Amino acid sequence: MVMNKILILCDFDGTTCSNDMGNTIMNRFAKGWQEIDRSYCANIIGSRLAYLQIQPLFHGTETEMVKYALEHEKLDPHFGSFYENCRDKGIDLKIVSDGLDFYISSILTKHGLQEIEFYANRIDFQDDATVSIEFPSPRNGCDLCGTCKSTILDSHRESYDTIIYVGDSYSDVCPSQKADLVFAKPILSEKCRKRGKACIDYENFRNVSEYLSKMLETGESRKR
Template identity: 80%
Template structure:
């Protein structure tokens, strides 16, 4: 298998970033958002409508929110080494998020990862410390999610032989059905199980890297492209 044809798509909140920065930001700057969020988690509304309802609750400047995000973020402790390994092997990596662009870009830049392409919802900050939320990512006609991860995954399908998805939650359920290989934390793993989609449990990106290395090595052995001595 040509490793230049492998794409890894990573969720951000709870995945690339160990904590959920979207929730963290809304706890601080969007008082009252939890009631709307409950409707989202019980499937009454999708994330796109939830964001539109939460939007008027935001109060704060971009500087305030970025500074808060940079103080609270917890990048997965193994993501930097995992990404470096992907680059070394010629494996592409992109981030798909149903979160908000300003904290993703700020956190990536903080860690020297600004070159990573990411897709997310967009926040426009106004002079009166209010915001509007936009949804620039392409979609396939479904308006449930702010960022349609499935549409983005499918847009990359012809360019890659293998698409790997790494996620943790509700917004990852649909794209996981279309991925060739899935790494899932508990909530996503349970959703995959109920839908009959195979997935691999992981805790952090060290797990993902070690498991993926083994899978790729076995694939190369089977193809005869990289003989390995077995002990």
């Protein structure tokens, strides 16, 4: 595969961050959210509606939630070096998340990765320790997801020769169908294969880095 300009789109919860920070935050600050999440996982409702139903369950200040997120985050230990390697090779990397912006921004900053562009749902903290959730990412007529990752992928298609997607779960299914190469953890891997979409299983970003290095070497040799 000959590659020129490459974009890597990475999911955040369960991917860039090894644990699901959205679930972690809601377990602590949105009592009763799990029943709504079961409807989402069963494909009865989309994440956008799920967030709107969970929104009134949230109770906590921005300071409390950021502190909790930073105490409980588990960034993939290989992600930082993976990003640096991509940057050195001229490969663009962006994060696309159906999670919430405040913990993504806080975690990236904690690890010195605040320069990475990311897309996510926006949370607005109110003075009475309630929140409102907004969905600023562009979408092409579909309101199922809070962040329409497929629309984001499509918006970059003309600027890149190859788009690689790295994900793990339900919100990654649609964009993975449009990517040129997909790295998938078990839930996404199963969904891809049921839809006839080839994917590469991985555990962490060291696996992704090793595969991409070999692939780029092959591409460079073919150019010669």
